[in-house]
Amino acid sequence: MASKKVQEIREKRKARVRAKIHGTTERPRLAVFRSSKHIYVQAVDDNVGKTIAQASTVNEDIKSKVHEVKKVDAAKEVGREISRKLKAMGIEEAVFDRSCYLYHGRVKALADGAREEGLRV
Numbered sequence: 001m002a003s004k005k006v007q008e009i010r011e012k013r014k015a016r017v018r019a020k021i022h023g024t025t026e027r028p029r030l031a032v033f034r035s036s037k038h039i040y041v042q043a044v045d046d047n048v049g050k051t052i053a054q055a056s057t058v059n060e061d062i063k064s065k066v067h068e069v070k071k072v073d074a075a076k077e078v079g080r081e082i083s084r085k086l087k088a089m090g091i092e093e094a095v096f097d098r099s100c101y102l103y104h105g106r107v108k109a110l111a112d113g114a115r116e117e118g119l120r121v
Helices: 004-020 060-065 071-088 106-116
Strands: 029-034 039-045 050-056 095-097
Touching: 029 106, 039 071, 039 106, 050 071, 060 071, 071 106
Parallel strands: 029 095
Antiparallel strands: 029 039, 039 050
16 A cells, blocks of 8 residues: 555646546547556546546456556557547547556556557547
């Protein structure tokens, strides 16, 4: 468990990031959650408060692809998958919400994977 000081820093960073972004139907917010083993991303329409699409390393279709690869490579595949799902819905652009995480490592790999599939993030 993170110390109280680290939690406070993360909460401040999360609030600062979320104050600047807002997802819509045409341009949803890609909200990232990173655990020690897995990474999750949701495409959220903040106007209605609904999740449009989601992808994670826990999903069976992605789990089979990323079995026994590095976590950064798995995150990149999750980014590709969310991009495919959104493009199938006709969504070409999204807003990236890194939450309380710094933009490097797995979080950056997820965004890069989404961009590789043609989603403008």
